[in-house]
Amino acid sequence: MSDDTDQATAPAELVPKAALDSADQLIPLLLPVIRALAAAVGPHCELVLHDLTRPPDQTIVAIENGHVTGREVGGPSTNLGLEMLRSGTTGSDEYGYRTRTRDGRELRSSSVYFRDRRGRLIGSLCVNLDLTPYQMAQRAVEQLMPPAETITAERDETFASDINTVLTNLLDTAIARTGKSVAMMDRADKIEVLRFLDERGAFFVKRAMDRIARRLGLSRVTAYAYLDQARSTAAE
Numbered sequence: 001m002s003d004d005t006d007q008a009t010a011p012a013e014l015v016p017k018a019a020l021d022s023a024d025q026l027i028p029l030l031l032p033v034i035r036a037l038a039a040a041v042g043p044h045c046e047l048v049l050h051d052l053t054r055p056p057d058q059t060i061v062a063i064e065n066g067h068v069t070g071r072e073v074g075g076p077s078t079n080l081g082l083e084m085l086r087s088g089t090t091g092s093d094e095y096g097y098r099t100r101t102r103d104g105r106e107l108r109s110s111s112v113y114f115r116d117r118r119g120r121l122i123g124s125l126c127v128n129l130d131l132t133p134y135q136m137a138q139r140a141v142e143q144l145m146p147p148a149e150t151i152t153a154e155r156d157e158t159f160a161s162d163i164n165t166v167l168t169n170l171l172d173t174a175i176a177r178t179g180k181s182v183a184m185m186d187r188a189d190k191i192e193v194l195r196f197l198d199e200r201g202a203f204f205v206k207r208a209m210d211r212i213a214r215r216l217g218l219s220r221v222t223a224y225a226y227l228d229q230a231r232s233t234a235a236e
Contacts, residue, residue, distance in 0.1 A: 023051045023122040026114055030125055031062055037127070038064035046128040052113075052121045056082060056204050057163035068130050069101055069159035076163035078126075079170050080155065082201030084113060085121060098154035099128070106131045109157065128159075167205050170197055171215055182216060187226070190216050194223065195230035203227075 020026050027049065034047035046068035050059040060075040077085075080094075095110045108129045116122050158169045174196040175182060178189045185193075193216065202208050213223035 021116055023053045026123045027061055034062060034064050044130040044133055048126040050077060050124045052123050068128055071161055075161055076166055079158045079166050079200060082204050085204050086201030099157040101159060163205055167202060167208055170200055170202050171212060191226045191230050194227045198230060
């Protein structure tokens, strides 16, 4: 994340998990952890280490079993990662939520976020377990699965090989929520689209506004004006 993205000091429940000053200190500590977990759990468990101080289109600095989602080192953040960047100190770790790959396979995912001494986000460790082999085994494996009550709500997370796909999916979702085509949208609809995208961190993506404005049929000046209005309304 760039230095001009201001984050206040984190509240007590979101204190750093380690007394670190930068992602450069965090990454060497977690690299052997993800390798050990991947070796223990097997090839159906993807482990991803993100450096959240990098641009959002290249946050992946280490990945084990990347074939699960088709990603590799140098790949982008997900939409949930962008949302965490947007939320700053109000976001928290998430455990056992459901996600799906682009080809429809169900995953069980958890994301743990790390902050420096000041409470600024510097990295995340994400675990994505492909349930396909367990579902194929069905009854034989049911005894090994966690109790159903430990599974939290399903989240819509986009796993992509480039950040533009993440942004496109966010924009498609925002437009679909209005129930209208872009041609039928009025000013209020477009403001709502911008509010939705802003809350989910879309504007951390470089030149995001250019793409969003074109998709909505707006000039950049008008799009920024609508975004300002969306933010002022949200602050009321």
